[in-house]
Amino acid sequence: MSKLRVAVLGAKGRIGSEAVKAVEAAEDMELVAALGRGDDLETLTEAGAQVVVELTTPASVMENLDFCVRHGIHAVVGTTGWTEERLAQLDGWLAASPETGVLIAPNFSIGAVLTMKFAQIAAPYFESVEVVELHHPHKVDAPSGTATRTAQLIAEARSKAGCAPQPDATTTALDGARGADVGGVRVHSVRLAGLLAHQEVLLGGEGETLTVRHDSLHHSSFMPGVLLGARRVTTAPGLTFGLEHFLDLG
Ligand SMILES: NC(=O)C1=CN([C@@H]2O[C@H](COP(=O)(O)OP(=O)(O)OC[C@H]3O[C@@H](n4cnc5c(N)ncnc54)[C@H](O)[C@@H]3O)[C@@H](O)[C@H]2O)C=CC1
């Protein structure tokens, strides 16, 4: 059987360099291009890439995806910075290239995907839910894509269940003291040397708390998800948001 022809964008970055190694080591894949900032995207078509793994920056991702979708190259995207406007723009590009698939995965690690699922299940059963994400200090965005998605899923689950707004008597606070508000869910971002990527979802109710915590201790934690995404995206036309859809978690 022929190997899947995969290219990595952001190949010299923290996660991109790990993805290059993972694709090279995968028996069913061939790494056909490894591009960094300033490299010519035409290399992707010249190399016959079938799937691009996009691990660059929020400032670069849209231009790269525009190119990929226009050329019918499937994409697996880990880069953050997704807004409703960006998703709508991408949907428009995909409508014009209906056979192309794009997976956007706020987090490729299986544990993080499960954390989001567990939080979504637990959220309606507690009065209070807050998210704390903790990352290395080189990260350019806050809150993390994972925390934003987690908070959105929590907010959706609580709204669907008809939950009351969370109790919070704060009337005076320093700017930022209560974190960011994502759909009514507070999200706190810690940046600390020595960390990689971590998240806690804190849930509180009458006389009890539940904490759901996940720790990525090495960039290798993201690689099974990257490879799974590359294998599945070729048969999933259109936009898939979240690796859970390829894990049959719903
Ligand atoms: N979804 C997930 O599981 C994960 C997502 N990420 C996300 O991936 C992104 C990258 O993270 P890091 O590797 O930590 O950042 P990084 O800064 O180490 O790497 C980004 C790389 O992309 C390169 N780059 C920038 N523009 C480019 C372009 N137009 N074409 C090709 N390369 C370009 C940069 O020169 C740099 O080498 C961030 O948005 C981060 O949040 C990171 C880890 C896991």
Ligand SMILES: O=C(O)C1=N[C@H](C(=O)O)C[C@H](O)C1
């Ligand atoms: O920048 C990172 O490192 C990470 N980014 C992603 C995010 O913003 O959620 C995924 C993971 O947390 C690592």
